[in-house]
Amino acid sequence: MAPTRTLFERASTTTTTSSASVSCTSAVPDKYGHVPIDACDAYYNFYPSFDGNLAFAVLFGITTIIHLVQAIVYKKKYCWVITMGASWELAAFAIKTIGAHDQQKLAYVIWGTLLFLLAPLWINAFVYMTVARMVYFRIPEKKIWGVRAIRLGTLFIWLDVVCFLVQVGGGSMLSSDNSASTIRLGQKIYMVGIGIQLAFIVLFGGMTCWFYYRLAQLEGHSNLGRIKYLIWTMITVLVLVMVRIIYRLCEFGPGVSEDNPILANENYGFLLDAFPMLLALVLMNAMHPGLVLRGPDSDFPSLSRKExxxxxxxxxxxxxxxxxxxxxxxxxxxxxxxxxxxxxxxxxxxxxxxxxxxxxxxxxxxxxxxxxxxxxxxxxxxx
CATH class of the missing domain: 1.20.58 (Methane Monooxygenase Hydroxylase; Chain G, domain 1)
Known part of the structure; x- marks a missing residue:
C-alpha cells in the first residue's frame, strides 16, 4: 500500500507517469465531493466534519452578536476590533461548514483556512487596546515601563499589524494550487509571523503583570474591585492565544510529511485553535471592559469635529x-x-x-x- 501523502506533497505531483514526481490517482468524488487523500483533486488531508464546523460557527455567531450588543450598550467604540475578530471566526467556520459538503470547491478551502488563521490577531489587538486603556484609567502617571498608555496600545497594534501582514503573506501561499516549494515557503513565512507574534505577546504579558503589581501597590489588593478581574481576564486571553500559536508552530514545525499526524486530523484544530479562541471571546463577554472602564479617563481623549x-x-x-x-x-x-x-x-x-x-x-x-x-x-x- 502506498504511503499517504499530505496536501502539500500532492501539490507537486502530476497526472503524467513520465514525470519524475509521484503520480496522483484519479477518483470519483462521493456525494460531498470527497476523494481519497492521494487523488489529484483532493483538497483536504482529512474528511472535514460538517457537524463540528457547524457547531463552532453557531457558537462563534452567538458570541459575535453579544460582543456587538455590548459595544453598543457600553458605548465603547474600540470594541469593533473584538467584534471583527469574532466575526472572522464565524465566517471561517461558516465557510468550512459549507465546504464540508462541497469539497471540490477550492475557494472554500482557501478562505476558510485564511480567516481561521488570521482571526486571532484581532483578538490579540483588542487585549493590547484594553490594557492600554486600563493603564490610562488607573495609573496616575498614565504610563508603564516608561511607555505612555496612549502610545502603548498604538505600538503593539502596529507590531500586530506587521505580524498580520507576514501571516497573510504566508497563509496566502498555502493553497494546493501552488507548487510544493511555494507551499513550504508559505509555511515558513507564516511560522515566522506567528513566532514574532508570540514574542510580542510574552513581552506584553509581562507588562500586564507589572501593571497589576503596580496598581496593587497604589490602591491595595482589597480595593482593586472589578478591574483585577478584567486584568486577569486579559492575561488569560493572552495565554489562550499563546496556546493557539504553540499549536500552529507544532503543526507546521515538523514539516509536511506523512509522519506529521496533526495535519491529517481536524480535531487538533478544533481543540487547540478554535476552542481557545472561543473561550477567549466568551471570557471577554463575561468580563467585558465596559463593566470597568467607566467615567473620566476611561478612554483615550478625542477631539470633536469642531475642535x-x-x-x-x-x-x-x-x-x-x-x-x-x-x-x-x-x-x-x-x-x-x-x-x-x-x-x-x-x-x-x-x-x-x-x-x-x-x-x-x-x-x-x-x-x-x-x-x-x-x-x-x-x-x-x-x-
Missing part, C-alpha cells in the same frame, strides 16, 4: 505668525496689530478651553515686542 477644525486653523495661524515674525524682523516693524485683528476674526475658539486662542497669543507677542522696542529706545536716549 479638530479649530486645531487645524490654529496650526495654519501659527505658520502665518512665523512668517509674519520673520518679515517683521526684516522690515523693523511688528506686524502684530494686523495679526491680532485677523486672528480675532478668523480663528474659532474651541468650546472646551483646551487650546489657547491666537488673539491672546498675538497680544502677548505684541506686548513683548513693544517692551523690547521701548527698552532699545531708552538705551539710545541714554547714549
Amino acid at each position: 479638530k477644525k479649530a486645531l487645524k486653523q490654529q496650526k495654519k495661524q501659527e505658520k502665518a505668525q512665523r512668517k509674519a515674525d520673520k518679515k517683521a524682523r526684516k522690515q523693523g516693524g511688528s506686524g502684530y496689530e494686523m495679526y491680532d485683528s485677523v486672528v480675532e476674526e478668523e480663528t474659532p475658539r474651541p468650546t472646551n478651553g483646551r487650546y489657547e486662542t491666537y488673539r491672546e497669543h498675538g497680544r502677548e507677542e505684541h506686548g513683548r515686542h513693544q517692551r523690547d522696542s521701548g527698552h532699545n529706545s531708552s538705551q539710545e536716549l541714554m547714549a
